[in-house]
Amino acid sequence: MASVSLNDIRKAYGAVDVIHGISLDIEDGEFVALVGPSGCGKSTLLRMIAGLEEITDGEIAINGNVVNGMTPRERNIAMVFQSYALYPHMTVAENMGFNLKLAGVAKPQIEARVAEAARMLDLAQLLDRKPAQLSGGQRQRVAMGRAIVRNPAVFLFDEPLSNLDAKLRVQMRSEIKTLHQKVRTTSIYVTHDQIEAMTLADRVVVLNQGRVEQQGTPLELYRKPANLFVAAFIGSPAMNMLDGTVDGENGEPAARLSDGTAIRIAPDRKVRPGQTVTIGLRPEHLTPGGKDGNALAGQTLLVEPTGAQTHVVFDLGGQPVTAVVDGNYAARYGARFEANIASEQIHVFDRGTGLAL
Numbered sequence: 001m002a003s004v005s006l007n008d009i010r011k012a013y014g015a016v017d018v019i020h021g022i023s024l025d026i027e028d029g030e031f032v033a034l035v036g037p038s039g040c041g042k043s044t045l046l047r048m049i050a051g052l053e054e055i056t057d058g059e060i061a062i063n064g065n066v067v068n069g070m071t072p073r074e075r076n077i078a079m080v081f082q083s084y085a086l087y088p089h090m091t092v093a094e095n096m097g098f099n100l101k102l103a104g105v106a107k108p109q110i111e112a113r114v115a116e117a118a119r120m121l122d123l124a125q126l127l128d129r130k131p132a133q134l135s136g137g138q139r140q141r142v143a144m145g146r147a148i149v150r151n152p153a154v155f156l157f158d159e160p161l162s163n164l165d166a167k168l169r170v171q172m173r174s175e176i177k178t179l180h181q182k183v184r185t186t187s188i189y190v191t192h193d194q195i196e197a198m199t200l201a202d203r204v205v206v207l208n209q210g211r212v213e214q215q216g217t218p219l220e221l222y223r224k225p226a227n228l229f230v231a232a233f234i235g236s237p238a239m240n241m242l243d244g245t246v247d248g249e250n251g252e253p254a255a256r257l258s259d260g261t262a263i264r265i266a267p268d269r270k271v272r273p274g275q276t277v278t279i280g281l282r283p284e285h286l287t288p289g290g291k292d293g294n295a296l297a298g299q300t301l302l303v304e305p306t307g308a309q310t311h312v313v314f315d316l317g318g319q320p321v322t323a324v325v326d327g328n329y330a331a332r333y334g335a336r337f338e339a340n341i342a343s344e345q346i347h348v349f350d351r352g353t354g355l356a357l
Helices: 042-050 092-102 107-120 136-148 166-183 194-200 218-223 228-233
Strands: 004-013 016-026 031-035 057-062 077-080 154-158 186-191 203-208 211-216 240-249 252-256 262-264 276-281 294-305 309-316 319-326 336-341 347-350
Touching: 004 042, 016 042, 016 211, 031 042, 031 194, 042 077, 042 154, 042 186, 077 136, 092 107, 092 136, 107 136, 136 166, 166 194, 186 194, 194 203, 194 218, 203 218, 203 228, 211 218, 211 228, 228 240, 228 276, 228 347, 240 262, 240 319, 262 294, 294 319, 309 336
Parallel strands: 031 186, 031 203, 077 154, 154 186
Antiparallel strands: 004 016, 004 057, 203 211, 240 252, 240 276, 252 262, 276 347, 294 309, 294 336, 309 319
16 A cells, blocks of 8 residues: 655646646545546546656655656556456456466466455456456456456546446445455545545545645535535535625624525624625525524425435525425425525635635
């Protein structure tokens, strides 16, 4: 295992800068997810760590050793790609052990490592099959097994679940997390899916346009987003965003919406009268009925049952707002929907800077 340190990493293609001075320290055995929208630079950053992409400026160190000039093989990393990249004419066992064979590892040792990885990934019954005889999930496990047998210092995952259907993605998420808990190898995982990032990682790094917007534990990012971008990106369904202007309501700070609705905010928020703000409301914090907190109401625009929960979209001052309610709640299209939310659960952002207040 090994630590990974990025010091002011930059990447440019000609005159176009795509990574703008990212610094990041990843501890030995830590699982870190790089998450962000397409084009944010997360895969480029991962490829630079792997040695597959040249660094324009900065330093990458693995276990304290600067690796800028090293080849991927010399860095002792293993990468799992979005595409399985399996040799179709080889069996599962041959695919998993091929890199060891190229490295000149003795056949008995290759067989032992392949058998151990197959046991961990539940592939022992499939070792004699060819890739064409496997499901998508099984192929991805073979690709992971090929990485495991190398016993690398660092695992790199580049959106490995993107080609799987929804059910298989959930299953493979569990298998990857279980695998990390067993081997405790330092892992860096790239994904555009914030649910994957939050369920898998010890720490999540949110990237946007080649910069780090915020990093922290999944709950830190969920509970205390640093800015509007992180607030909108983390959480499913997405946070409701409403524009308002700060004034007072019964001696307490409040944000007044365009239709005159006043939403009281916690007194510890650093707001001033007349300040233009964006109010963030988590859908799961909007509780139907009740008298405590802020009472919000409007006509129901859409009802989406999902089983245990129902998503209710209602009109609030001409803006659609989503609430997540119990699946047994009897919501009806066109009916009046009433909800409340506690002041301390309301997020407030400066509309000009986008920063949390």
